[in-house]
Amino acid sequence: MTLGRLRPDNFTLAIAGAVLVASILPAVGTAEVVLTQVVNLAIAILFFMHGAKLSRAAVIAGLTHWRLHLLIxxxxxxxxxxxxxxxxxxxxxxxxxxxxxxxxxxxxxxxxQSSIAFTSIGRGNVAAAVCAASASNFLGIFLTPVLVSVVMRTSGVAISMDSLESIVLQLLLPFILGQAVQPWIGGFMKRHSKVLGYFDRGSILGVVYLAFGHAVIGGIWHHLTLTMLAALLAVLFGLLAIVLATTTWASRVCGFSREDEVTIVMCGSKKSLASGVPMANILFAGLDLGLLVLPLMIFHQIQLMVCAVIAQRYAARAEAEAAAEAAAAVEPAA
Structure with missing residues (x-):
């Protein structure tokens, strides 16, 4: 493992910057109200873009591999x-x-993005990864609010009908509209994916800034100690390790190919910061989001670092298998 692989990506550094700015200069008063409206609009546009970028052909092609998708x-x-x-x-x-x-x-x-990218690096089934990751995000719009209402109720966190209405109006409806116009603007989205990616990340940074601004005003840095951070890191590393081990084991027990195993491990072990932060902003409106979204922000970086190493190992394994097959093909001729 090299130090370069452990270096935070630019987006993670930008998130850290947003947290730093929010810690020093949180938005208050009129600035907070205006910025909240701007961020809400940006999130709606973000999910419209997700819908417009999602290729129907890729979804239809990938859906035929139902066993792989079911496991993910x-x-x-x-x-x-x-x-x-x-x-x-x-x-x-x-x-x-x-x-x-x-x-x-x-x-x-x-x-x-990262699920597909790491699947590609690991020489996995990229077409299935595109379908699986896209389908997961679409299902999450429906399943995450339901799971939150069921699982987190006992934690004192529950969602209301107003929250569900916000999910529909701010996330689902823009996504559906994006899908409706995808045949006409899908090509434009792909050609300008780099520029649109900046908007994608910018909207998330806005939510992070607002969330931590609220948390700073509420005294987050007075309640969060280094011991707590160490314990949180241990829990999150352990969580990822269990999921990676389980998906790898299940892939092999079910008899999937190496390419499909890569896809299952890479797509089945990730959690979306891009969807999670905006959804938390809606589901838990009125609550202190600083501490609540902190585990997701840290897990985002952990999954990138760990899966980057695993993807490289899968790639090395694929190269070794290819070299062995080439050697075996040459031997009879010799």
Whole structure:
């Protein structure tokens, strides 16, 4: 493992910058009201863009591999939530908001970009990864609010009908509208994906800034100690390790190919910061989101670092297998 692989990505550094700015200069008064409206509009546009970028052809092609998708969905929306419930039951010496944040991250959908990117690096089934990651994000719009209402009710966190209405109007409706116009603007989205990616990340940074601004005003840095951070890191590393081991084991027991195993491991072990932070902003409106979204923000970086190493190992394994096959093909001729 090299130090370069452990270096935070630019987006994570930008998130850290947003937290720093919010810690020094949180938005208050009129500035907070205006910025909240701007961020809400940006999130709606963000999910419109997600809908417009999602290729229907890729979804239809990938849906035929139902066993692979079933295993990924089971990991994302069954294994992860069960582990979250188990962590909550341990009674760890962490603030209730952090415990709720850990549980919340286990209820989210998988990532899109990083799942596909790591599948490609690991020489996996990229077409299936595109479908699986996209489908996970779409299902998450429906399943995450339901899971939050069921699983987190006992944590003192519940969602209201107003929250569900906000989910529909701010997330689902823009996504559907994006899908409706996808045949006409999908090509434009792909050609300008880099520029649109900046908007994607910018909207998330806005939510993070507002969330931590509220948390700073509420005294987050007075309640969060280094011991708590160390304990949180240990829990999140353990959570990811269990999911990675389970998805790898399940892939091999079910007889999937190496390429499909890569896809299952990479798509089934991720949690989406891009969907999770905006959704938390709606589901938990009025609550202190600083501590609640902190586990998701840290888990985001952990999954990138760890999966980058695993993807490289899968790639090395694929190269070794290819070299062995080439050598075996040459021997008879010799």
């Amino acid at each position: 969905v089971a990991s994302t929306f069954l294994l992860f939530p069960l582990l979250g419930i188990g962590i909550r039951a341990l009674g760890l010496p962490l603030p209730p908001e952090l415990i709720a944040g850990i549980v919340y991250l286990t209820l989210l959908s998988s990532t899109v």
